[in-house]
Structure formats: C-alpha cells, structure tokens
Amino acid sequence: MTKTLSLQAPAIFRGPLSALPATLEWVGGADGVLRILDQTQLPLRIEIRDCRTVEDTWEAIRMLRVRGAPAIGVAAAYGLCLGTRPFRAVPADAFLAKVREVGAYLRTCRPTAVNLAWALQRVTEAAEQCTRTGGNTWEAMLLAAHALAVEDAETCRLIGEAGAHLVPEGGGVLTHCNAGALATVAYGTALALLYIAHQRGLRFHVFVDETRPLLQGARLTAFELTTAGLDVTLLCDGAAASLLQSGRVQLVVVGADRIAANGDTANKIGTYGVALAARRHDIPFYVAAPLSTFDRALASGAGIPIEERGADEIRRVLDQPVAPPTVQCYNPAFDVTPAELITGIVTQRGIATPVTAEQIARLFR
Amino acid sequence: MTKTLSLQAPAIFRGPLSALPATLEWVGGADGVLRILDQTQLPLRIEIRDCRTVEDTWEAIRMLRVRGAPAIGVAAAYGLCLGTRPFRAVPADAFLAKVREVGAYLRTCRPTAVNLAWALQRVTEAAEQCTRTGGNTWEAMLLAAHALAVEDAETCRLIGEAGAHLVPEGGGVLTHCNAGALATVAYGTALALLYIAHQRGLRFHVFVDETRPLLQGARLTAFELTTAGLDVTLLCDGAAASLLQSGRVQLVVVGADRIAANGDTANKIGTYGVALAARRHDIPFYVAAPLSTFDRALASGAGIPIEERGADEIRRVLDQPVAPPTVQCYNPAFDVTPAELITGIVTQRGIATPVTAEQIARLFR
Numbered sequence: 001m002t003k004t005l006s007l008q009a010p011a012i013f014r015g016p017l018s019a020l021p022a023t024l025e026w027v028g029g030a031d032g033v034l035r036i037l038d039q040t041q042l043p044l045r046i047e048i049r050d051c052r053t054v055e056d057t058w059e060a061i062r063m064l065r066v067r068g069a070p071a072i073g074v075a076a077a078y079g080l081c082l083g084t085r086p087f088r089a090v091p092a093d094a095f096l097a098k099v100r101e102v103g104a105y106l107r108t109c110r111p112t113a114v115n116l117a118w119a120l121q122r123v124t125e126a127a128e129q130c131t132r133t134g135g136n137t138w139e140a141m142l143l144a145a146h147a148l149a150v151e152d153a154e155t156c157r158l159i160g161e162a163g164a165h166l167v168p169e170g171g172g173v174l175t176h177c178n179a180g181a182l183a184t185v186a187y188g189t190a191l192a193l194l195y196i197a198h199q200r201g202l203r204f205h206v207f208v209d210e211t212r213p214l215l216q217g218a219r220l221t222a223f224e225l226t227t228a229g230l231d232v233t234l235l236c237d238g239a240a241a242s243l244l245q246s247g248r249v250q251l252v253v254v255g256a257d258r259i260a261a262n263g264d265t266a267n268k269i270g271t272y273g274v275a276l277a278a279r280r281h282d283i284p285f286y287v288a289a290p291l292s293t294f295d296r297a298l299a300s301g302a303g304i305p306i307e308e309r310g311a312d313e314i315r316r317v318l319d320q321p322v323a324p325p326t327v328q329c330y331n332p333a334f335d336v337t338p339a340e341l342i343t344g345i346v347t348q349r350g351i352a353t354p355v356t357a358e359q360i361a362r363l364f365r
Numbered sequence: 366m367t368k369t370l371s372l373q374a375p376a377i378f379r380g381p382l383s384a385l386p387a388t389l390e391w392v393g394g395a396d397g398v399l400r401i402l403d404q405t406q407l408p409l410r411i412e413i414r415d416c417r418t419v420e421d422t423w424e425a426i427r428m429l430r431v432r433g434a435p436a437i438g439v440a441a442a443y444g445l446c447l448g449t450r451p452f453r454a455v456p457a458d459a460f461l462a463k464v465r466e467v468g469a470y471l472r473t474c475r476p477t478a479v480n481l482a483w484a485l486q487r488v489t490e491a492a493e494q495c496t497r498t499g500g501n502t503w504e505a506m507l508l509a510a511h512a513l514a515v516e517d518a519e520t521c522r523l524i525g526e527a528g529a530h531l532v533p534e535g536g537g538v539l540t541h542c543n544a545g546a547l548a549t550v551a552y553g554t555a556l557a558l559l560y561i562a563h564q565r566g567l568r569f570h571v572f573v574d575e576t577r578p579l580l581q582g583a584r585l586t587a588f589e590l591t592t593a594g595l596d597v598t599l600l601c602d603g604a605a606a607s608l609l610q611s612g613r614v615q616l617v618v619v620g621a622d623r624i625a626a627n628g629d630t631a632n633k634i635g636t637y638g639v640a641l642a643a644r645r646h647d648i649p650f651y652v653a654a655p656l657s658t659f660d661r662a663l664a665s666g667a668g669i670p671i672e673e674r675g676a677d678e679i680r681r682v683l684d685q686p687v688a689p690p691t692v693q694c695y696n697p698a699f700d701v702t703p704a705e706l707i708t709g710i711v712t713q714r715g716i717a718t719p720v721t722a723e724q725i726a727r728l729f730r
Binding site: 209210211226236238270272273320322323329330 | 408409541572574575576577578580583584587588591596597598599600601602603604605606607608610633635637638641642645676679680682683686687688689692693694695696697700701
C-alpha cells in the first residue's frame with residue numbers, strides 16, 4: 001500500500017493554465033492511466049482522454065491529441081510504462097527486451113522531435129540501472145517518467161525566467177504554432193517567456209500565426225494566451241512578413257522540435273519564412289527550447305528527418321473539402337531555420353547567443 | 366433591331382478554360398445582364414449568378430464572387446452600364462452626372478486594385494466623348510465595356526506570350542493566390558505564362574500556395590490548373606519558404622493588384638514573404654500584370670491603400686469556428702513587395718527588367 005502511494009503522480013504547479021485540465025498527467029498509482037487533454041478538439045471542446053495502453057498513447061501522439069516536443073517526450077515515457085506494465089512479473093532479461101521493443105514501437109509514432117527518443121532513453125536507462133541493482137524495475141520506470149514530468153514543468157519555468165527580459169515593454173511579440181503550456185507539462189517554451197513577463201506585470205501584445213495546416217496557432221496558442229489573460233491578435237501565416245514590415249513587432253519567439261549541434265533548428269513548417277522576414281527587418285528572432293531538444297549528434301540541420309504528413313490535412317479543413325479532392329500536396333510538418341538567422345536560443349541554462357556550436361556546447365558543460 | 370444586335374457581347378476565345386462557364390460575361394444585348402461564375406462556391410459547386418443591377422455587381426465584387434484585379438475592372442465597367450441603364454432617356458448633363466455618381470459608388474466596393482478605377486474611367490470617358498459628339502451615350506458605354514472585356518482576354522494572352530519562355534522545362538514554378546483565368550476574362554496574368562508554355566508542349570510542375578484566409582490558391586488556382594490539365598501540387602502558405610529552400614522551384618510568378626511607378630507591387634497577402642524566400646535562394650521572382658494595373662501616379666508602394674478585411678475570415682474557415690470567437694485579427698488582404706525583390710514585371714508590351722521607374726516608363730511609351 002505504501003509502495004503504491006509512492007508511485008502516485010507528483011503534484012505539479014501548472015502556472016498560467018491551472019484552470020484547464022493538464023496537457024497530460026498520470027492519474028493514479030501503479031495501476032494508473034495517462035490522461036491527456038485532447039488537443040484535436042480545442043478550442044471548441046475541452047475533452048480529456050485516458051490512455052490505458054501503449055497503443056492508445058501511440059495513437060494520441062500520432063494523431064496530435066498530445067503534441068509539442070516536450071509533451072510528446074513525457075507522454076512517450078508514460079507510454080513505455082503502460083506498454084511494459086503487463087510484463088512486470090517476467091524475468092529481468094525478458095522484461096528489458098520488452099522495454100526496448102515497446103520503446104522502438106513508440107519511436108515510430110513521430111520522427112522529428114528528438115525529445116521523444118530522449119525521454120524513452122531516460123526511462124529505459126532507469127530500467128537498466130534498476131535491473132543491475134535488483135530493484136522493482138517497472139516501478140523505477142514509472143518514477144523516472146514522473147521525474148520527467150516534474151522536470152519538464154520546472155525546465156519550462158526556467159526557460160521563461162531566462163528569456164522574459166527579451167519581451168518588449170509596450171511592444172509586440174510574434175510567435176508561430178504552439179510552443180505553449182499545451183506543448184509541455186506546464187508554461188511552454190516560447191510562451192513561457194511571455195507568461196513570466198506577464199506575471200512580472202509587463203504590458204505587451206502577442207501576435208499569433210494561425211499555423212496551417214492544423215491551425216495550432218489559432219486553436220491552441222490564441223486559446224491558451226487568451227485563457228491566461230494576455231492580449232492576442234491572430235493572423236494568417238502569409239501575413240507574418242507584412243506584420244514584421246509594419247513595425248509592430250520587436251521580438252519573434254518560437255519553439256523547436258530538434259536543434260542540431262550548430263543551432264540549425266527544425267520547428268513547425270512556416271518558421272523558416274518568419275525567420276527570413278525577421279532578418280529582413282532586423283527584428284530579434286529567438287528559439288526557446290529545453291536542452292532535451294538538442295540533438296548534438298547532428299552537426300547541422302541537414303540531417304534532421306522531416307515528417308511529411310498526409311495530403312488531406314491541406315485538401316480539407318475541419319473535414320470539409322477546400323481543394324480539388326485528388327490534387328497532390330506538399331505537406332512537410334517542419335522546416336529547418338539555419339542558425340545564422342537565429343538571434344539566440346533560450347534554454348533552462350541561459351541563452352546561447354550568438355548561435356554557434358561553441359555557445360551551444362557551453363550550455364551542456 | 367440591328368442596333369440591339371450590335372450591342373451583343375462579343376465572342377471571346379477563352380483558351381485553356383473554355384470548358385467552364387466564363388469568369389464573367391455580358392449575356393444579351395442592351396437589355397442584357399452581367400453573368401458571373403460565383404467563385405465563392407468553387408471548387409465544390411459551379412454556380413453562375415446574374416447581376417441585373419449595379420447593387421448586384423457591387424455585392425459580387427465586394428463578396429469576392431468575382432475577383433482578381435482585371436476581372437474586377439471589367440465587372441465594374443459592366444456594373445456602371447447596369448447602374449445607368451434606367452437613366453438612358455434623361456438629358457445628357459443629368460445622365461453624365463448619374464454616370465459619375467454610379468462610378469463613385471462602384472469605386473467603394475474594393476480599395477486596392479487600381480484596375481477598377483481605371484475601367485470605370487474608360488467607360489466614363491466613352492460616355493463623355495459620346496455626349497460631346499451627340500451619339501447614344503449609354504450604348505457607347507456598353508460598347509466600351511465590351512471592348513474592355515475583349516481587350517482583357519487579348520492582353521492576358523499577350524502577357525502569357527511575353528513570359529512563357531521564363532517557365533523552366535522539366536522544372537518547378539511556384540505561384541501564390543489566383544492570377545489565372547478566373548481572375549481575368551481569360552488566360553489570367555501569372556497563369557497565362559503557364560498556359561502558353563503548356564500549349565507549347567513544355568513539361569513542368571506547378572506549386573500552388575493555398576492562400577489563406579480565402580484559399581484562392583486551393584479553391585481556384587489548383588482547380589483551374591488541374592481542369593486545364595497541368596501538373597499541380599498544393600501547399601500551405603507557410604511551406605513556401607521550405608519549398609524554395611528544397612531546390613524544386615526555378616521560377617516564382619504572381620499577379621498584382623496595384624503596381625507603383627517604381628515597381629513596388631501590391632498583391633495578395635503572403636506575396637512579400639514568398640519574394641523574400643525567393644531572394645534568399647536566388648530564384649527569379651516575376652510579377653505578371655496588364656498595364657492597367659500600374660498606378661503611375663504613385664511614386665512608391667508606400668502610397669498604396671491596403672484593404673483590411675473582417676476578422677471572421679481568419680476565425681472561421683468555411684463558416685466553422687477554428688479560433689476563440691472573440692480573438693482580435695490582423696487581416697490585410699494585400700502586402701507590398703518592394704521593386705528590388707522583383708526580377709521582372711511581365712506585361713502585354715514585354716518585360717520590365719530590372720524593375721526600375723525607367724524600365725516601367727518605357728512600357729508606356
């Protein structure tokens with residue numbers, strides 16, 4: 001009984017969005033479930049969904065019910081626990097083989113965000129270490145997943161603290177897609193800067209690209225920022241260059257799905273075009289991300305795999321046709337912004353600026 | 366009877382899209398109507414709509430049932446005829462006053478495209494001249510509108526002939542919004558280059574930005590190009606920079622809504638961002654437009670009025686909500702691309718390149 005209680009999900013201070021259900025959370029103890037806020041239904045419906053199996057979790061990540069690199073990592077960590085729970089009683093070697101098998105399966109759900117592989121690795125290492133020392137392996141994995149969740153919220157808060165001073169008092173900030181509380185356990189990455197600045201009493205305006213095809217800017221970012229009481233203006237992705245030209249924006253800040261060792265950054269499709277327009281108008285362009293988003297094994301962005309998604313995300317909007325039904329589509333989920341267009345990368349250990357391999361390496365020392 | 370017959374709408378060779386109802390056409394003689402293909406219903410429904418009054422015409426232009434700078438001009442010319450027809454019998458001075466009054470009303474329906482004012486001016490001048498020489502004023506106006514329609518189709522074909530050699534054999538072309546047959550009486554402006562190249566047997570691939578908020582790229586350009594048998598790939602506006610980065614595009618060509626004397630070009634929102642990405646990757650960026658799209662009274666693009674449209678175009682897609690219902694929106698219909706980002710401007714009198722006030726002035730000599 002005591003043991004079960006210690007496996008209960010930890011309480012996490014969720015900051016600006018505590019009035020909403022959590023982006024994702026473990027509910028219960030050893031027999032618990034992963035509960036997610038189904039982001040495909042926002043902002044029209046606030047629906048939670050319980051993942052009881054690894055297949056549920058795989059589907060929830062693949063279908064973007066839970067999305068955002070940090071949130072995907074934590075969800076996958078819990079998914080690994082769900083997928084191995086039925087095998088808790090098997091011998092250690094067989095159990096570890098199962099851990100690796102379920103981990104390999106979870107790695108297939110989305111290819112670009114490196115946090116997913118990173119989080120699975122963390123939980124797998126906990127299992128390996130526990131096996132060596134003879135503890136309760138599965139319980140150690142669940143505790144490792146809980147630790148990841150706690151860490152993610154704290155990391156995001158620290159990112160916000162590290163970058164909040166970049167927010168222009170009385171000015172405008174542009175963001176793309178959703179790198180907010182809905183993309184993490186709490187606070188977000190890019191939006192953490194804005195939440196902390198807002199908590200500090202700064203007044204500023206946030207411009208949000210709607211972010212086609214899946215409209216995460218319109219559906220999620222505009223929703224979470226207005227829920228938290230910030231001033232928001234929504235625009236179509238094509239209007240971003242014109243907005244930056246207009247002089248109303250003094251800071252661009254976005255999240256990241258994978259950052260190479262040299263600072264080249266994969267983020268939601270459209271980010272690269274925003275970075276080009278920011279450079280044209282000498283507006284600082286920052287990326288905000290936890291260290292887990294760096295893939296230091298990749299020398300540059302050229303090696304980042306880019307997920308290509310289905311044509312119907314473009315041919316249809318909200319399940320209604322908007323284009324000839326058989327037209328071919330180009331639908332990469334991400335693009336890569338070269339490091340030289342990025343003013344700085346805000347992390348929980350401070351800001352790498354200028355964005356060079358050396359400055360990034362310093363964050364990891 | 367003979368006179369009525371001579372007022373019949375002229376036959377216009379409609380080229381690549383002759384299988385579809387005309388973008389707009391006068392049907393009948395002196396008692397005729399302006400018949401338009403309702404573009405708000407495409408590509409799902411092919412619906413025609415008869416404008417019998419100037420108010421019908423104003424509504425059709427304002428609601429984008431007929432759109433595209435050249436098509437708007439011709440529609441407005443016919444609208445001026447519809448609005449003054451009930452006053453045919455009044456004395457010349459009173460009739461001319463009515464012409465100016467109806468023209469002023471039509472100028473209010475959309476502010477950015479200069480073709481609208483230009484076409485109204487042409488028909489008004491026909492009325493003034495006819496009054497001086499004592500002819501049938503209203504009939505002269507209708508004939509002037511017919512002449513504009515014939516001229517527009519021929520102008521567009523000439524634009525296509527002037528620029529078709531720019532289309533890369535075996536390569537890729539990117540376009541934004543709809544500067545096609547649906548934006549003109551026939552052929553289009555930017556797409557005229559592609560139609561003529563296709564008629565000449567060239568093989569190439571066309572990439573089409575979907576063009577939020579109203580999705581003219583998805584709904585109209587992808588539709589008309591596939592109807593005409595071209596190879597088309599549709600993408601979200603945010604993916605254009607990534608596409609240009611990928612090396613698959615060797616030419617960008619777009620239309621224009623107003624071009625200042627120095628070549629600064631107002632075109633559909635998103636064009637400026639595409640131009641920035643094209644410059645970054647050294648891809649030729651051309652504008653294609655008739656001379657009537659130039660506003661030589663404006664020294665630069667800074668003076669071009671930019672239409673700001675309603676927030677619900679962004680907050681809703683196909684009348685379904687996609688964002689918090691009260692969020693503010695930034696929704697300019699156009700942006701201005703500076704001349705220095707434009708490789709050349711293709712007109713019915715050849716190509717202005719480099720894009721300078723001098724090269725443009727030469728086209729008008």
